Amino acid sequence: EVQLVESGGGLVQPGGSLRLSCSASGFTFSNYGMNWVRQAPGKGLEYVSGIGGDGGSTYSADSVKGRFTVSRDNSKNTLYLQMSSLRAEDTAVYYCVKDGGSYRFPPQIFDYWGQGTLVTVSS
Amino acid sequence: DVQMTQSPSSLSASVGDRVTITCRASQSISKNYLNWYQQKPGKAPKLLIYAATSLQSGVPSRFSGSGSGTDFTLTISSLQPEDFATYYCQQSYSTPQTFGQGTKLEIK
Numbered sequence: 001e002v003q004l005v006e007s008g009g010g011l012v013q014p015g016g017s018l019r020l021s022c023s024a025s026g027f028t029f030s031n032y033g034m035n036w037v038r039q040a041p042g043k044g045l046e047y048v049s050g051i052g053g054d055g056g057s058t059y060s061a062d063s064v065k066g067r068f069t070v071s072r073d074n075s076k077n078t079l080y081l082q083m084s085s086l087r088a089e090d091t092a093v094y095y096c097v098k099d100g101g102s103y104r105f106p107p108q109i110f111d112y113w114g115q116g117t118l119v120t121v122s123s
Numbered sequence: 124d125v126q127m128t129q130s131p132s133s134l135s136a137s138v139g140d141r142v143t144i145t146c147r148a149s150q151s152i153s154k155n156y157l158n159w160y161q162q163k164p165g166k167a168p169k170l171l172i173y174a175a176t177s178l179q180s181g182v183p184s185r186f187s188g189s190g191s192g193t194d195f196t197l198t199i200s201s202l203q204p205e206d207f208a209t210y211y212c213q214q215s216y217s218t219p220q221t222f223g224q225g226t227k228l229e230i231k
Binding site for chain 1: 160166170
């Protein structure tokens with residue numbers, strides 16, 4: 001059974017930093033691109049960042065480029081999102097999401113989602 | 124970026140009704156790159172349909188998808204109580220992958 005468990009969210013002041021983690025199990029982690037999708041309170045879904053299975057390809061949305069860095073450790077089956085220079089508009093639930101197809105990037109299908117971790121940026 | 128526009132934004136319906144949600148892309152996209160998700164309050168989205176018409180494993184057959192080019196639809200043939208949720212379309216034809224604004228399906 002595929003499981004994605006996010007951690008690391010919390011309250012942070014504007015300008016601060018946070019690192020999110022996503023622990024994956026139930027599939028061969030290194031074969032799949034992984035992604036972060038966020039949802040601001042009461043709002044829709046926004047694709048934030050993604051990374052290929054071998055870590056060689058990455059993407060970050062313009063809204064976070066230069067501030068957020070996606071990475072992965074295939075030996076630990078873990079996906080990361082390093083967030084810095086956080087702004088109020090980054091407040092959201094951040095979901096760790098698996099691509100539905102192996103050995104490809106960018107992703108085509110978001111087939112499994114974690115439960116999400118809430119990041120609140122406020123003074 | 125490819126903009127995805129859903130209509131309606133909200134919809135009231137009754138158990139047993141047939142419901143259709145429309146998603147329009149700002150440019151033509153291959154049907155292979157159009158997906159639908161269901162989200163219930165406080166929960167993560169769940170994949171329902173991928174490549175416009177393919178039902179994800181475990182999803183009831185009352186859900187179906189169709190469309191091509193710029194216009195796509197999600198149909199629920201006979202609404203069940205557990206179907207009241209928010210539905211999102213998503214394109215993966217070009218990066219960034221973008222979502223529609225969502226359609227909230229409520230009980231009449």
